[in-house]
């Protein structure tokens with residue numbers, strides 16, 4: 001195994017919060033949170049302030065939160081980071097996405113309240129997302145980000161994702177969309193029996209699997225409904 005490969009399966013490094021800040025706790029959002037209009041509007045406002053634009057609306061936020069309810073087939077969930085009772089960040093994770101391939105989980109919608117940035121919240125969220133993917137049996141994690149040469153946030157993200165987080169992106173550093181992957185270590189001791197391990201197994205079986213075909217049909221119908229403005 002090469003040094004790069006060995007480095008790519010090391011656990012995600014965690015950063016200690018500054019001494020004057022309480023630790024961050026990360027949990028999975030559920031319909032209980034979706035029912036709280038105060039929480040939903042805080043979540044939407046936090047994400048949109050972090051991205052500096054209207055990234056999500058209340059209906060999407062509720063939908064993402066409800067998807068985290070305990071059930072065998074849950075795929076995409078929303079990880080919620082709290083510090084001292086306050087919402088400070090979020091990140092989604094999916095056990096299966098059509099564009100990532102068999103056995104490859106995915107995370108996205110990483111957002112941290114601007115007031116809490118630079119204190120380890122994103123590191124805790126990515127760690128939680130990767131842990132969920134590993135626990136469910138994913139061998140790889142995928143993510144994408146938009147990169148602009150010279151833009152300070154872009155440069156910081158590139159340095160972090162493709163540095164200490166060990167994601168592997170394109171070999172060039174031109175502006176554009178960077179599709180990154182990371183090998184996750186196997187975790188025999190942490191099977192996520194409630195978390196949709198069958199989805200990962202279905203992903204591993206390949207496109208001929210009946211379960212995967214069902215998933216593709218579901219996505220196809222959702223996209224079709226979305227395109228025709230029904231969804």
Ligand SMILES: CC(C)(COP(=O)(O)OP(=O)(O)OC[C@H]1O[C@@H](n2cnc3c(N)ncnc32)[C@H](O)[C@@H]1OP(=O)(O)O)[C@@H](O)C(=O)NCCC(=O)NCCS
Nearest residue numbers: 015050051110111112117118119120121122123145156160
């Ligand atoms: C990107 C974002 C999620 C980072 O959140 P954060 O809580 O500030 O990140 P963290 O404090 O956990 O730091 C993560 C890493 O970024 C780096 N970092 C943090 N603060 C930094 C700073 N001020 N300057 C340079 N690098 C910094 C560190 O390398 C750190 O890694 P470490 O934990 O191994 O030390 C946050 O800035 C954000 O919400 N941005 C807007 C939305 C966005 O761009 N999301 C990502 C889309 S792909």
